[in-house]
Amino acid sequence: MIPRHFQITIALVLLAILVSGIVIIRMTHKEEALTLQAAEAAPAAPMLNGKQEHIQLLLAYDDDQALRWRPADVFLPADRNLRAREMLRSVLAQYLQMPSPHPLAKGADIKDVYFISDDTMIVDTTAQFADGHPSGILLEELTLASLIETLTANVPGITRVKFLVDGKERETLAGHADLMSFYQTAAVHELAKEFE
Amino acid sequence: MHWSKTGAALAVLALGALCCARSEVSKTIALQAQIPQASATPLQTEPNTPAGIQKHAPEFFVMIDPSHGGYDKGATFGGKLVEKDITLRLAREVRKQLEERGIAARLLRESDIDLGLDRRAEITNEQRASLYVALHAGRPGRGVRVYAPILTDTQQTSAGRFLPWDNAQSSSLSQSQNLAHAVSEELKKKGLTVASLGVPLRPLNNIAIPAIAVELAPDENDLQSLENQKRQNNVATAIALGIVQVHSQIGARQ
Numbered sequence: 133m134i135p136r137h138f139q140i141t142i143a144l145v146l147l148a149i150l151v152s153g154i155v156i157i158r159m160t161h162k163e164e165a166l167t168l169q170a171a172e173a174a175p176a177a178p179m180l181n182g183k184q185e186h187i188q189l190l191l192a193y194d195d196d197q198a199l200r201w202r203p204a205d206v207f208l209p210a211d212r213n214l215r216a217r218e219m220l221r222s223v224l225a226q227y228l229q230m231p232s233p234h235p236l237a238k239g240a241d242i243k244d245v246y247f248i249s250d251d252t253m254i255v256d257t258t259a260q261f262a263d264g265h266p267s268g269i270l271l272e273e274l275t276l277a278s279l280i281e282t283l284t285a286n287v288p289g290i291t292r293v294k295f296l297v298d299g300k301e302r303e304t305l306a307g308h309a310d311l312m313s314f315y316q317t318a319a320v321h322e323l324a325k326e327f328e
Numbered sequence: 329m330h331w332s333k334t335g336a337a338l339a340v341l342a343l344g345a346l347c348c349a350r351s352e353v354s355k356t357i358a359l360q361a362q363i364p365q366a367s368a369t370p371l372q373t374e375p376n377t378p379a380g381i382q383k384h385a386p387e388f389f390v391m392i393d394p395s396h397g398g399y400d401k402g403a404t405f406g407g408k409l410v411e412k413d414i415t416l417r418l419a420r421e422v423r424k425q426l427e428e429r430g431i432a433a434r435l436l437r438e439s440d441i442d443l444g445l446d447r448r449a450e451i452t453n454e455q456r457a458s459l460y461v462a463l464h465a466g467r468p469g470r471g472v473r474v475y476a477p478i479l480t481d482t483q484q485t486s487a488g489r490f491l492p493w494d495n496a497q498s499s500s501l502s503q504s505q506n507l508a509h510a511v512s513e514e515l516k517k518k519g520l521t522v523a524s525l526g527v528p529l530r531p532l533n534n535i536a537i538p539a540i541a542v543e544l545a546p547d548e549n550d551l552q553s554l555e556n557q558k559r560q561n562n563v564a565t566a567i568a569l570g571i572v573q574v575h576s577q578i579g580a581r582q
Contacts (some may be wrong), residue, residue, distance in 0.1 A: 194468040197523075267403040267411070268466030269543050273527050303445060303530065307395075307402055308464070310480075310530045313494050319480040319528070326525055328503060 182209040189223050190281040190324065192234040192274035199278060199327040202226075216287050217245040220255065223282050227275075234274060237264020243298070251291040252314065253283065259298040265306040272309035277324045284317040291317050302327070375419075385553055389432035390571055391457035393531075394419035395464050395541075398442030403466045403549045412440065414544065414554050415463040421560050422461065425568035431575060451533035453496070459507065459571060460539035462532065465554055467545065471521025475541040476508035477501065477532035496536045503538035506577065511540065511570030518562045542567060 185208045189200045206222045208215045218244045227236040239260030247253050265272065280293050291316045296302075302311045394415035396402035402411025419435050426433040436451060437443050454458050477497045497504065508524055515522045532539045544563065546554045553559055 169331070169561060197469050227449075266467065268468070269464055269527060269541065270473065270525075270545075272468060307400060308466075308529060310528050310533065312530070313480055313528065313533070315480045315528070319478060323478065323480075323526065 133218050148267055182207040182215075184208075184224065187219060187222075188282075189219070189226065190278050190285065191223065191226055192278045192327075194234050194271065194274075197270060197274070197327065199274065199281070199324055201328075212287065213244075213246050216253065216283055217242050218278055219282055220245065223279055224261075234271075234278070235266070236257050236261065236275070240258060240264065251289055253287075253290050253293050254296060255283075256296040260300055262297040262305055262311075267306040267308065269308045272305040272307075273323070274327065276305065276309055276315070277320055277327065279317055280317060280320045281324045284321070293317060293320075375558055376420075385472070388458045388575065389434060390426055390459045390461060391436060391455065392419045392422050393436040393448055393452075393460065393462040394432055395462050397437050397440055400442065400465070405465075405467075405546055405554060409551060409554060411465045413450035414465040415436045416440070417555075418463050418465075418544070418560050418564060422567050425561075425564045426571060429568055429572050431568070431571060445531040446534065449496070449531035452535050452537070452539075459574075460532070460535050460537055461567060461571070462539070462541040462544040463530075464541055465546070465550075468544055469523070469545045470547045471523065471545055472506045472515050473523045473525060473543040473545060474512045474515065475525050475529055475532075475543065476505045477528045477539060478526040478528055479533060480528040491536060493534055495533065497533045497539060500536065500538045502530075503574075503577070504540055507538050507570065507574050508540045510573040511542065511567050514566035514569040514573075515563065518566050520562065520566070 177200050178230055184205050186205055187208075189204050190199050191202050193197055204217060204226075208218050224236065224240055226232070226243065227234050228238070228240060239258055241258045241261065242255060243258055244256040245253060246256075267277065276295070283293065284290050294314045295297060295305075295311045297311070305311055394412070396410075396412035396415060398412075400412065400416070402409050416435075416437070416439075421434060423433040434455070435459070436448055479495050479498060479501070491498065505526075512522050512524045527541075529541055531540060542563070544554055544559075
């Protein structure tokens with residue numbers, strides 16, 4: 133026969149184990165959620181030091197379906213690729229703020245920008261940039277024209293631009309605008325003029 | 329018995345290789361309009377092709393593309409209205425208006441099916457359509473937008489009788505612009521707000537005939553206007569009248 137006080141002790145110990153187990157599981161889930169949230173909110177690339185420069189950004193305005201040049205002071209590093217990436221991130225930063233002239237999904241960012249030849253540039257975006265982009269011919273074309281024109285206005289020598297999404301080719305941005313082709317900057321300039 | 333099994337296996341392998349090769353070719357190049365890609369094989373209904381595509385094409389017909397479909401809903405409006413449904417309804421109305429004016433028309437999809445952009449272009453080229461009209465619905469703004477294709481990458485050049493897939497539209501650009509202009513004018517006559525634009529849009533650039541896209545833009549305060557029967561009828565009639573205008577310029581295909 134087990135003494136009563138011993139039974140009570142064992143029951144309390146088991147209860148304590150059960151409660152602490154539940155608490156640990158809940159804390160683990162909370163931690164994972166916070167980590168995921170932080171990863172989504174964090175920029176795709178580290179912030180860089182650089183010299184503050186005055187540049188022009190071509191921004192899309194959905195309300196009147198227009199593209200307009202806006203001045204901006206941006207910290208730009210010396211490296212050509214990194215400079216281009218920071219310029220594009222400045223454009224996206226304008227779209228991600230509230231209220232936004234051209235809303236994009238949270239997590240829309242530029243992962244990488246690099247030249248594959250003297251005049252051809254690859255722009256690699258995050259998956260959220262395309263996955264969460266509002267669907268519509270005009271909305272998608274305004275985004276691409278805004279990014280390409282900002283690049284060509286501030287980085288001399290670019291004649292062709294190609295977009296990747298999370299390192300891979302994608303057929304369209306959100307069902308409409310072509311992402312498979314290389315964009316000739318001269319043709320995009322003509323397209324952008326229609327909206328300026 | 330052993331030999332017959334080996335033979336059958338070889339035949340299956342050869343067939344598989346042929347299918348792979350055909351798929352690869354169709355991805356990379358488009359044949360000129362005069363010699364569409366499928367000219368070597370008889371036109372036939374494939375499992376993933378839309379219903380209603382006939383074996384023999386009439387001399388002049390319009391291919392109407394209700395954009396999106398299946399898992400690809402396109403744009404959504406107010407949660408319930410989706411682009412793929414709006415475009416299908418409008419496409420049926422455009423076909424009706426064209427047929428009333430004596431012009432044959434076909435839809436690239438008759439129901440809610442998945443159809444990739446490349447496949448839409450392939451069917452249109454294979455079927456030797458005379459004109460291609462893609463229908464869309466999207467924000468922002470209001471009224472109707474008419475898009476003519478523009479080529480953003482002109483570095484690719486044709487190789488003999490083959491055109492680069494991305495620039496298959498190059499030989500029809502001016503006719504596409506004429507068609508867009510004619511449709512825009514008819515829409516204006518109906519009192520609709522119209523914007524005419526040139527955009528690099530798929531699958532327009534992969535299509536080797538005159539091609540345009542027409543996009544309905546909803547009034548933000550009245551999203552149901554996209555489903556308004558009178559409005560759809562007005563837009564469809566204007567598209568049909570624009571096509572009638574350019575019909576004589578383009579002529580019937582032989």
